[in-house]
Amino acid sequence: MIFKPPTVAEKIRAIGDTSGLPEVLRKALEPGDDFEPISSPKPGDWLAEHHESGQSFDEFLRSKPNRPDKKRGKIYLQPLGEFPKGKIPLVQTLKEFATVYFFMPVDVLPSLVLSEHNITTRINQFTRNQQILAGDVLAILQKNVPADAFCVLAITMEDLYPAPSWNFVFGQALLRGRVGVYSFARYDPAFYGEKRGKDYEGPRSAGTQKLILRRSYKILAHETGHMFGLTHCIYFDCVLNGSNHLAESDARPSHLCPVCLRKLQHSIGFDVVSRYGNLLHFYKKVGFDDEAKWVTKRLKWILPAEAARAIIEEKSTD
Numbered sequence: 001m002i003f004k005p006p007t008v009a010e011k012i013r014a015i016g017d018t019s020g021l022p023e024v025l026r027k028a029l030e031p032g033d034d035f036e037p038i039s040s041p042k043p044g045d046w047l048a049e050h051h052e053s054g055q056s057f058d059e060f061l062r063s064k065p066n067r068p069d070k071k072r073g074k075i076y077l078q079p080l081g082e083f084p085k086g087k088i089p090l091v092q093t094l095k096e097f098a099t100v101y102f103f104m105p106v107d108v109l110p111s112l113v114l115s116e117h118n119i120t121t122r123i124n125q126f127t128r129n130q131q132i133l134a135g136d137v138l139a140i141l142q143k144n145v146p147a148d149a150f151c152v153l154a155i156t157m158e159d160l161y162p163a164p165s166w167n168f169v170f171g172q173a174l175l176r177g178r179v180g181v182y183s184f185a186r187y188d189p190a191f192y193g194e195k196r197g198k199d200y201e202g203p204r205s206a207g208t209q210k211l212i213l214r215r216s217y218k219i220l221a222h223e224t225g226h227m228f229g230l231t232h233c234i235y236f237d238c239v240l241n242g243s244n245h246l247a248e249s250d251a252r253p254s255h256l257c258p259v260c261l262r263k264l265q266h267s268i269g270f271d272v273v274s275r276y277g278n279l280l281h282f283y284k285k286v287g288f289d290d291e292a293k294w295v296t297k298r299l300k301w302i303l304p305a306e307a308a309r310a311i312i313e314e315k316s317t318d
């Protein structure tokens with residue numbers, strides 16, 4: 001089974017007919033030259049090991065995914081276990097990122113203390129780190145979904161595994177059940193080094209912090225995207241590309257390709273320009289220069305020069 005990158009015609013078909021859409025949205029869904037083609041998988045990569053047939057916008061609509069509405073319109077983040085200061089993404093910045101990325105209200109639930117719940121654990125034979133069984137977490141979350149939740153995303157620094165035969169998993173979700181759990185444990189380079197040694201306990205350098213943060217934002221965008229019914233993307237380089245390992249996750253961008261953007265926009269109904277404006281502001285604030293540059297370029301593609309400049313400048317003076 002060899003993955004063949006889609007042709008231009010296949011990509012256009014996946015985006016679907018945009019002729020009836022408002023001008024700005026139509027333009028935002030035109031790829032231009034801002035989206036790299038998906039790379040051919042190398043051995044060990046996701047697409048070398050998993051068959052993905054892709055999900056066009058029309059197929060997405062036919063799948064009748066959950067959509068946020070007046071009653072269930074909030075994304076909840078559920079911290080699980082400890083978040084030691086200085087080496088992890090602070091929950092507050094994750095909340096801020098999710099708010100701008102999904103253009104929806106996001107709230108943080110009070111932390112769940114691991115020892116207060118019946119969660120199966122084991123020691124991983126390769127890393128010697130403790131792992132928790134993802135399914136047990138999902139079962140607990142499902143019992144406590146707030147009435148106004150579109151979805152609840154548990155975030156944890158504990159390493160996860162989905163079943164005894166698996167080594168680990170970055171995250172797991174029940175799409176219809178509106179719950180998911182994602183681990184940031186493996187995003188810290190120290191996870192793979194001297195376990196629980198001096199370095200593991202110490203504060204992280206600015207560069208490492210940024211790396212962990214970028215990885216965390218991307219998994220949050222990716223996994224929350226699944227909660228909206230988006231399956232893995234095979235059309236462009238995209239935050240929704242599947243990933244088998246950390247190098248592959250690091251290679252994928254933070255943005256949504258036009259196919260995935262259209263799905264999310266349809267589901268949430270946001271104004272694409274306002275969303276990009278907020279994202280630009282956020283990326284500048286956290287010092288994500290590459291992302292800020294990409295969004296700026298995209299705004300210039302979507303809008304006439306004058307209008308684009310107004311948004312780019314307005315957001316940078318705040």
Ligand SMILES: [Zn+2]
Pocket residue numbers: 222223226232241242243
């Ligand atoms: Zn995924």
Ligand SMILES: [Zn+2]
Pocket residue numbers: 233234235236237238239240241256257258259260261
């Ligand atoms: Zn995509």
